[in-house]
Amino acid sequence: MIELINVKKYYGLSRTGLEKESVTFNDGEITGIIGENGSGKTTMLKAIMGLCELTEGRILIDGLPVTSVYGKMSFITEEGSYFPGMTPLEYGDFLKSFFAGFDMDRFLKLLEYFEIEKNSKIRNMSRGQKSKVEIAAGFSKGAKYILMDEPFLGNDMFTRHDFLKLMISSLRGEETILISTHLINEIENFVDRIVILQMGRIKADFYMDDMKETGKSLKEVLMETTGYDEEWYKKLFDT
Amino acid sequence: MIDFSNVALNIREPVYIQLVLHVKKQIAKGTASSGDSLPSRRELAAMLEINPNTVQKAYRLMEQEGFVVTEGNTGSVLNFDSHTLNLIREELTKGMVRDFISNAKELNLSFKQTIDLVSDVWDEV
Structure with a gap:
């Protein structure tokens, strides 16, 4: 269980990351965190990972601060958590020494599946290849908590679908997954729950099945909660 | 094995309801019979890109x-009698x-108009 308790994060004196929010992510749930750029998605994930200092509040993972449970956490991010100077093979060795549950066979199998050259430096790879290394590593750590920040960026449509299929087949059912994205079509049927962020605030938090009982689509709910105006473009034609 | 490859998921209904409906349709049509097995949960989830839960x-x-029984390692299998088949x-x-x-009523058709239309169009389809 991941608990955010009155978490506030400001960058500098006034730039908002998150505004005093509390939310709990239950074990075994897959939650999509959606919102525009700058809405606080990345801040929330980084805060959970302990990668930024909180302005206020605290975050507990299974009742403990993240610093004592790093071995249970996996963070898959666009920025990459690998060392660019390493080859994927060297990176795998590094992870093995750090994560007790790291599955080297699985990591190598994923690299092969993604057609990634094991012995060339990650630095010299394309954006898409780098994100594949990141994903392969992130899913081989044997982590209980998997946090993904925009994992689909830099991937073409086919890779995105491959990635989803792969991710699903690698789940053991106990993992708790948080996935931030603005590609709602991709995750619409994949997530149990949706948290919508806007300007550092949680604007909505619901389960997909409950939402569908109301007869609405995710896109509609998203437009309603964020106040998106579909007719806005028509202003262009007004003179 | 029950075939799920032609399932087109809509975004309006809960996905699990759609899956159940898909199986029920196959049973009603007679393309699935008692004793047929269902794919493993993980396999089906990956194929349809949906949550294993x-x-x-x-x-x-x-x-x-x-109408489904799950036993240990053999996975889930359809299991129904004629009574359940009739219910489905x-x-x-x-x-x-x-x-x-309800569609007909929305178009303000009367009962008689609707029945007449059904008789007219029945053989065309």
Whole structure:
């Protein structure tokens, strides 16, 4: 269980990351965190990972601060958590020494599946290849908590679908997954729950099945909660 | 093995309901019979790019409704008698007719007009 308790994060004196929010992510749930750029998605994930200092509040993972449970956490991010100077093979060795549950066979199998050259430096790879290394590593750590920040960026449509299929087949059912994205079509049927962020605030938090009982689509709910105006473009034609 | 490859998921209904409906339709049509096996939860989830918890939810509902049994390592299998088959057929056919009637009513058709139309168009389809 991941608990955010009155978490506030400001960058500098006034730039908002998150505004005093509390939310709990239950074990075994897959939650999509959606919102525009700058809405606080990345801040929330980084805060959970302990990668930024909180302005206020605290975050507990299974009742403990993240610093004592790093071995249970996996963070898959666009920025990459690998060392660019390493080859994927060297990176795998590094992870093995750090994560007790790291599955080297699985990591190598994923690299092969993604057609990634094991012995060339990650630095010299394309954006898409780098994100594949990141994903392969992130899913081989044997982590209980998997946090993904925009994992689909830099991937073409086919890779995105491959990635989803792969991710699903690698789940053991106990993992708790948080996935931030603005590609709602991709995750619409994949997530149990949706948290919508806007300007550092949680604007909505619901389960997909409950939402569908109301007869609405995710896109509609998203437009309603964020106040998106579909007719806005028509202003262009007004003179 | 029950075939799920032609399932087109809509974004309006809960996915697990759609999965259950898909199986019921196959049963009603006679393309699936008692004893046929269902794909593993993980396999089906990956194929349809949906959450494994959702597949689990669908399988559990089908067990509760009494036409699927799951035993240990053999996975989930269809298991129903003629009574359950009739219940499923009735549920699906009534559902279809209800939808049809509500559409007809929305177009302000009377009962007689609707029946006449059905007789006229019946052989065209």
